[in-house]
Amino acid sequence: MSAILSADDLNDFISPGVACIKPIETLPIQPKDDSNAYEVTTEEKAEALQPPPPASISLTDCLACSGCVTSAEAVLVSLQSHTEVLTTLDTHPSLRAPWLAHNGTNGVANGHMVNGTMNGVNGNGTEGKLFVASVSPQTRASLAAVFNISEAEAGNMLTQLLSGPSGLKSGGHQGSDFTWVIDTNVMREACLVAAADEVTNALSSQASNAPSRPGYEGAIDTTPKAPILTSACPGWICYAEKTHPYVLPHLSRLKSPQALTGTLIKSVLSQRYNIPPSQIWHVAIMPCFDKKLEASRSELTSAAWLPNYDQSQEKIRDTDCVITAREILHMAAARGINFASLPRTPLSSADRTPFPDPKLDAFLFPLSRRKKQSAVAGSSGGYLYHILQTYQAQNPGSEIAVARGRNADVVEYSVVRGSEIIIKAARFYGFRNIQNLVRRLKPAKASRLPGGKTGVVRRPGAAGAAAGEGVKDYAYVEVMACPGGCTNGGGQVKVMEVEEVRNYGGVEEDTRAPKPGPKEQKEWLAKVDEAYFSASDSEDDKVNGDGDRELRDSRTNGHSGEDDIVDGISRTQMKNWMAHWSDITGVSTQKLMYTSYIKVESDVGKKKQSDMERVAGLAVTAGGGW
Structure with missing residues (x-):
């Protein structure tokens, strides 16, 4: 996504003022004021009326639809x-x-x-x-x-x-x-301290077991549920609000x-x-x-x-x-x-x-x-590592254990003291890994069959089930959309652009070097x-x-x-x-x-209503009927 995006790379560009996938409700066009209000509008007259203008998109509209993120980013780039x-x-x-x-x-x-x-x-x-x-x-x-x-x-x-x-x-x-x-x-230093306090308060109050208020899962005045997920990456937040609203109770409010x-x-x-x-x-x-x-x-x-x-x-x-x-x-x-x-x-x-x-x-x-951070902290601000260091400082004699996951962008951390695990956390960078994360956080569906078990998930082998439960054991997860973290953002200078930039800056490069x-x-x-x-x-x-x-x-x-x-x-x-x-x-x-997050509603990807169903619904809303 962002790691490879630039204004010149977009092929799904939606400029402001053109047709958009944002759903809008339109009523039948009203006749002119000088016409008879009780006159029946015939098909020929209806065709002569001007159609409604296409929906236009603005910066905030981009966050209110479920279109692809690159289209939203394209508007924002412009x-x-x-x-x-x-x-x-x-x-x-x-x-x-x-x-x-x-x-x-x-x-x-x-x-x-x-x-x-x-x-x-x-x-x-x-x-x-x-x-x-x-x-x-x-x-x-x-x-x-x-x-x-x-x-x-x-x-x-x-x-x-x-x-x-x-x-x-x-x-x-x-x-x-x-x-x-x-x-x-x-x-960021203020963010790090506040993030550590947010995790401590959430775990100490056992807020992860508290039920969420319907419609207020991401409210500013609620305590996030464990595992608490980083909210500093807007690409990840946009993705969560549009496609996986069940993770909103887990998002950090910071x-x-x-x-x-x-x-x-x-x-x-x-x-x-x-x-x-x-x-x-x-x-x-x-x-x-x-x-x-x-x-x-x-x-x-x-x-x-x-x-x-x-x-x-x-x-x-x-x-x-x-x-x-x-x-x-x-x-x-x-x-x-x-x-x-x-x-x-x-x-x-x-x-x-x-x-x-x-x-x-x-x-x-x-x-x-402040003195340089350790490379273990990552290139995205070090939220996770600061939280781990805070717990380590509060528990003398403990140490931070690091274990690499399925790839370099999935890393598991633990603050341990002997055989005791004080806190577990993880890092998930890149959308492929994020998809695995949110899939494991998805609430289990109750069985519709009488006597059926709740939460049975079919995964190949016991290891898959164990991995799903392992995600829920984390107290905190640092989530970033870009593989490798924020230093790999889409707005950074790419290697193929360095020569051009340096030449403008007066640094000579070997033009015979391969691309x-x-x-x-x-x-x-x-x-x-x-x-x-x-x-x-x-x-x-x-x-x-x-x-x-x-x-x-x-x-x-x-x-x-x-x-x-x-x-x-x-x-x-x-x-x-x-x-x-x-x-x-x-x-x-x-x-x-602190801030809040919302579930984004959209009809995109859902079954479309027929014209008769839509008009009937509008008539009922207006107090009428067939």
Whole structure:
């Protein structure tokens, strides 16, 4: 799916406005107002009437049908692209520290000019926007492999492109750029701690045995059932909602780092600093196209966290646009910028705008990185491995056992102490493996025969049955749609594109080299993974300019003990930060950090009603009959 998808590869493209498989109900066309209401419409007159327009599809409609995922992604690729980013930058001027206006230090509020804008609108009537970008580590790893640099240097180059003096603003119509470029790894640390707590709470409350409320299996206020399944991969979530709704009670309610970043920025700036969510524009730079699907979800909008939300209010997305590593390079080329020539050093302190809340500034922009993760953690954020490490820290003397499954993308983990198994978990990457997973989670059907046994499943041999039960024994399963994990996302630079990218960047390649094949692609992915795991906390990997080191290092040097540190993350400090976020916005942590999932209904693939059956049904609904 996403691992091989690009806009040029699609052959089932459904552009907006053309006929769609989304089912719609249509009533017989009403006659014109000047006709007799009691006149019988003959067949000749009915044929002369205009047929209804074809159903059109939008971003949210793509999630409301059961069409193939590639068609949905095709629409999202066309509507969320680097062109959209450049167009928005050229249309809207950047808001510069507008919160300072409320203190009377940079412009004047209450109707006076602020940074050349009148209440966020310049003299030409164009609304100013506060531009924010978030960058995933997988994207940085892809670019690092292309240009033979470290992952940290690739991140610095991205920041220079988005916010630096020689970046996008140098050639833009408005001179707009991004006020902040946020590393999603800092948000992921909050996700990791919350994920570990979610598993612990679910197991301790024995929620896996609690019955689900019909229609609310994926509600935000419910505790997921074991085995808890990762929800950070939108391709997997879309697949589950459309085809296997019985897994919804198992999905983690936790938002992804992309969604969490958007929620943080927009909730804090709107609730604390009076910047409307519509004036905050968040672009996420992610490894796959499915993240465009995630950004379009109605559950990830201001309606989910805005206090006293009115249904008449416009829903503002937490993430306005998603682009990928390949699109970043296209965006630089469109501006005439040689990406390879961008500085590989962090922005100077003079070019950096502090986040208005000092505590959040220290959290979002640390001076140094957390030490590199182990390759055992995987290339998709390390959710599973952090949970295992949390249980290991809580059980002294235990260790993590690893056992490979039927292929490299199925791995089983256990936290054991002697002969005692404390917790079991697994990793399932790739749709072929995911299909095996959801098949084993499918509830058994009760026998219709009197005295028949419930839950009898025919599988060849006892091993198949044992494998099915083994899945249900897991406490947590890390599920990702792409084989190999997120570094293999569809938006990453492919091996066949490297030569072209490097040539543009001024790196000469041997044109006599043979065209790369599957073997070369596999070797290329290994190089991307190497870059992903290369991040460290050395002085060379400083991610910001000079600043208040004591304040900004406080995120890891709190008063918590050594047993509170799991994989370099202080659980106490992270929970204090979450509580601070909730306090300054006045929004509960549940609304800020968690979301919900829904079963998608569709008539696609089902038996079609005849025209007579459909009209009869409509007549009964309207109170009539034959």
